[in-house]
Amino acid sequence: MSERTVVVASSHGLHARPAALFTQTAAKSGVAVTITKGDRSVDASSILGVISLGIDHDDEVLLTAEGEGAEEALDALEALLLEDHDA
DSSP states (O other): OEEEEEEOOOTTOSOHHHHHHHHHHHHHHTSEEEEEETTEEEETTOHHHHHHTOOOTTOEEEEEEESTTHHHHHHHHHHHHTSOTTO
């Protein structure tokens, strides 16, 4: 299992558009990815799950992935979270 802690850069957090990009990327990876904020974890490919976490600007999240291609999946997801999609 691979893990990564990332601070969300988007100035309005993971609202609809950046959450859609994030979940689509997670789904396309073909890897089981989980995103955790605080004590809640959800499937990273579920838009409703990701939005339900209420992830805001500067929140720290934990990404975990399992299986072949886990590091590559985390690289792509981390890059999305480090970009300000509201700029």
